[in-house]
Amino acid sequence: MKVTFKIWRYDPAKDVKPYFQDYTFDVKEGMTVLDCLYYIKENIDATLAFRASCRMGICGSCAMYINKKPRLACETQxxxxxxxxxxxxxxxxYKNIKDLVPDLTPLFEKHKNVKPYIIPENEQEFLNPTGEYSQTPVELEEYLQFAYCIKCGACLAACPTVGTTPDFPGPQALAQAYRYNADNRDFGEKERKIQ
Structure with missing residues (x-):
């Protein structure tokens, strides 16, 4: 099937403002949007810039706006x-670095600010444990779904509050704060207080 890809182009070194460029070619069943971007880069326009890594929905690098929705290009047929x-x-x-590449610095700064690690009650015991820090399956379930975040940035892209209030931590940082606050091995809730 012939598909036209209208792709955001912007090179701050030479463009005054962003624009959309069209690329039309035959797309085969099973091709993801990421496959199509690689096809464009390898066969039509080597100047196209985008971010990708694992191609498996694990790294989050290929998050972008596809038909006006935040999605992972590697998982979108x-x-x-x-x-x-x-x-x-x-x-x-996010600030646009070039073409489809956003500057994810705010995402990682907000993530870092919530102290996304276990803060022990007794640091010496934590550094030189005399026993295990075990958890029951029920204790693990308290936070497990929040541990699956791949830090793709799509949630901040979709959040209207982040768009109007840049200091708002956003869903990713808040979910990570909850992940550690809900962990029975952690004692850092007061240090993690979200302002």
Whole structure:
């Protein structure tokens, strides 16, 4: 099926403002949006910039706006979008470095600020343990779903409060704060107080 990809282009070294550029080619069943971006880069336009790594929905590098929704390009089947025009832009609520590459520095700074690690009650015992820090399955369930975050940044892109209030920690940092506060091995809730 012939599909037109309308792709956000912006090179701060030469462009006054961003613009969309069209690329049309045959997309085969099973091709992801990321496969299509690689096809464009390897066969049509080597100047296209985007971020990707694992191709398996684990690293979060390929998060971008696909048809006006934040998605992982490696997990989004191009033909499953049900259209012959696919618009791709960088995640909003971030500075645009180049083309489809957002500056994720705010995401990582907000993550770092919530102290995303176990803060022990007794640091000496934690550094030189005399026993295990075991958990029951029930204790693990208290926070497990919040431990699956891959830090792709899509939640901050979709959050209207982040868009209007840059100091707001956002869903990723708040979820990570909860993940550690809910961990029975952690005693850092007061240090992690979100302002």
């Amino acid at each position: 191009a033909l499953s979008l049900g259209t012959d025009v696919i618009e791709i832009a960088p995640l909003p609520n």
